[in-house]
Amino acid sequence: MEIIKEKSELQKISNGTILSPRGYKAGGVHAGLRYAKKDLGIIVSEVPASCAAVYTKNVFNAAPLQVTKDSISIEKKLQAIVVNSACANACTGSRGLEDAYEMRSCTAKAFAIPEHFVAVASTGVIGEFLDMQKIKRGIAGLNPTAENSGAADFETAILTTDTINKNTAYFTYIDGVKVTAGGAAKGSGMIHPNMATMLGFVTTDALISSESLQDALLQITNRTFNQITVDGDTSTNDMVIVMANGTAGNKQLDENHPEWSKFIELLTLTSEDLAKQIAKDGEGATKLIEVNVSGCRTEEDAQMAAKTIVGSNLVKTAVFGADGNWGRVVAAMGRSGISFNPEDVTVSFGETVVLKSSEPAAFSEETVTEYLKQDSIAIHVLLNEGSGAGTAWGCDLTYDYVKINGSYRS
Known part of the structure; x- marks a missing residue:
């Protein structure tokens, strides 16, 4: 735990990623859902983390969103997020829901954590079934690391028509200790969100309750992710998830904490960075x-x-x-x-x-x-x-x- 006497202004981390905060690992593999590029990724916290999420308002809620909502509803904690590209697993009926739950179960077993500590996300073509044999082999091959390569592998694994990886990180000092937030996202087309945007993942080492984190995310989403548009379409799979594992060592944050505004700014700038990167990388965009x-x-x-x-x-x-x-x-x-x-x-x-x-x-x-x-x-x-x-x-x-x-x- 890094303690300082003088409080610093919020700063952006050069080449920052989802692994800039303490206590996280990430990785990605080629499971075979795409022709050659990585297509299955994971973020893992070393301890169960407080969490918050916002979801698409599209009436067609993809199966992974339903499973993630179920996971979070049990203890309001997450420890891993598993994501595949190439197949959205949306509009796939009861089989699609079973596949999403199996994806959660396989991940939990592979990393020895409770099933309800796993969130699931998918992106890609709507109306096609997941190849679960490839998914299961891919999960077995995941080897997340705290090295920068792990973040890059995850960022690549979640892309569809994106042309660039999207990442960012910032830090500030709260209660005299360094608190960091980092993020990764994918999104290029079907971008006109309502409550979220395509797929966004934010990690922080701040100590905060899930309830306060959810309040913060709702407030921030309306000023960041919900304020971008590429083509006027809201996807069936839009979701933003935040994990806060509390390893920074600050006192627990809530709306009454004297430095609550610092955390809001930290999360806002991280989200805004990701949102702007999505907008700039709109399909075919030049500006x-x-x-x-x-x-x-x-x-x-x-x-x-x-x-x-x-x-x-x-x-x-x-x-x-x-x-x-x-x-x-x-x-x-x-x-x-x-x-x-x-x-x-x-x-x-x-x-x-x-x-x-x-x-x-x-x-x-x-x-x-x-x-x-x-x-x-x-x-x-x-x-x-x-x-x-x-x-x-x-x-x-x-x-x-x-x-x-x-x-x-x-």
Whole structure:
């Protein structure tokens, strides 16, 4: 346990991963569900951990989500998360549920932990059955490690159409001890979450109850994972899970702890990093789009408006073509469902104001075009209704998105 006298500000860890917090191992293998790449991964805590989870609001809840909900409901503790790619095990009826429970059982036996301490997640094609012989052989071959290679193997094993591994980690000091959070995620298409996004996994060595962790995750999800969109589709398998194993040595955290806000910031930045990486890696995407809306009556209004704008296909295609067509921004704003005065709206692309108090502003088209050619761009919308502010992230819509999804199963 690292104890210091001076409290430090929150810091990002260079090359941080799910293994940056104390007391975790991870790994991944090629079980044969995919042609060649790793397709089965695991995260293991050295001790049972407090846990929290959020799930898709899609009516079709995949079998792994049902099993994970069952596991968490028993003691609100987890010690392992097993994940496969290539097959979502969704819309697979009673056989799919039996397979998900068998996946949990095999993992528990392999790592000598109670079955209800195991969460299960799957991602891939909907409506196909898991090859359980391959799954069982893969679980038997898992050899998680605390080395960085274990995190990389896990990150690779959970990917589908993703083009990059997604990871992050931050640390801060609470009660004079170092507390760390790390994360891994997958997601590239079918990204328009409600309560979660595709698959996200966060580990922390903080000491916190499962109840307080769940409250924190719900609060943070609405500002991070729920504020990204790629294509307007919410998957059957969306889930975010957090494990907190308490090995950092801090006093137990809850809403009354004097440094509760530090933990919230730690978890928020970890989640936001993963969310932005998912948005940037949208299928076929070439640019990350950030939309900031301020001056709304409430934060909820601002979040709704920002997500509507960043999810607009016309806004996304304009950004792809580096076309400073601010009319598409205000059109999306107008259908967002929030109340505002349409006679007092200001829109900027980066630092260039293109609409001032709902009057067209004089600006250089060339400057805006050059700005929109960048890898990451920001659109700002300012109202005059109140102090509510919100941010959402997405990506441009390209020709490659159609190519990727037109041949997803081939």
